[in-house]
Amino acid sequence: MIKLIASDLDGTLLHGDAQELSPETIELVRKLTEKGIHFIAASGRQYDNERRLFAPIRDEISYIAENGSMCVHKGEVISRGIIEDDLAYRIMHDIKKQSDYEIVVSREDTCLIENKNPEFVNHIVNVMKNTTEIVDDITKVKGPFLKIAVANMSSHDINNYLLRLQEKYSPALKVVTSGNIWIDFIVPGYNKGTALKKFMDLFHVKPEECMAFGDQYNDVEMLELVGQGYAMSNAAPGIAGHAAYVTDSVEEVLKDVLAGID
Secondary structure: OOOEEEEOOEOOOEOOOOOOOOHHHHHHHHHHHHOOOEEEEEOOOOHHHHHHHOHHHOOOOEEEEHHHOEEEEOOEEEEEOOEOHHHHHHHHHHHOOOOOOEEEEEOOOOEEEEOOOHHHHHHHHHHOOOOEEEEOOHHHOOOOEOEEEEEOOOOOOOHHHHHHHHHHHOOOOEEEEOOOOEEEEEOOOOOHHHHHHHHHHHHOOOHHHEEEEEOOHHHHHHHHHOOEEEEEOOOOOOHHHHOOEEEOOHHHHHHHHHHHHO
8 A cells, every 4th residue: 555655846747837736636635645655745846835836735745855854744844954065065166167057055944046047047946935034145155055956058968068068977966867957966875766765664665565757867866766666657767767657647657546545
């Protein structure tokens, strides 16, 4: 019997470029929690942003935020990973040399961006609706930093830059895609899989009692950990190989889970 379900958001529960969950999705998750199944939102997004997305049921679920760098249950942070300041500033200075990439620095209380690209600022503040602080120089902000993310708003071809960053900063940090335009820097040992394991231990559930959904390389550890891992049919190349199943719709699988209980 499934006792815990974790799902990525962008490209998985959030379809296309959607920034709101459908009423159907919210209702399905509500029904699952009412049946005693733990539901965990697992995203590269910030905690505040995740709570906004799940507003009608925000206190009924748990959260993996910042790609596993922050885990929250019932309002309590149960785990956090911090990037060393010196390394964080080195990355920021490096990325700023690339005119076509924007930087988001995540702290526990907010994310910080520069006010240089109106399209990017609008995306973070008004589209994603992140809790955001706009600064003149990102390299002057104070930590501690949970995550650094870079985005290319003009191109979806980020793989070459991803490889360069991985060669330069691995193994000091894990460097992964987190959507079509995003590259994330995460503290080693902190990912969606290690975060999910903390919740499995907290709730005393076994891998075979868990289900997870994802579509990107930052979902791999989570998909491999659970007994029933689902890759989205439009996932990034190779992701399906890390999952037991492939699906077009998280919602249809959730309906099947509920039908099996009833």
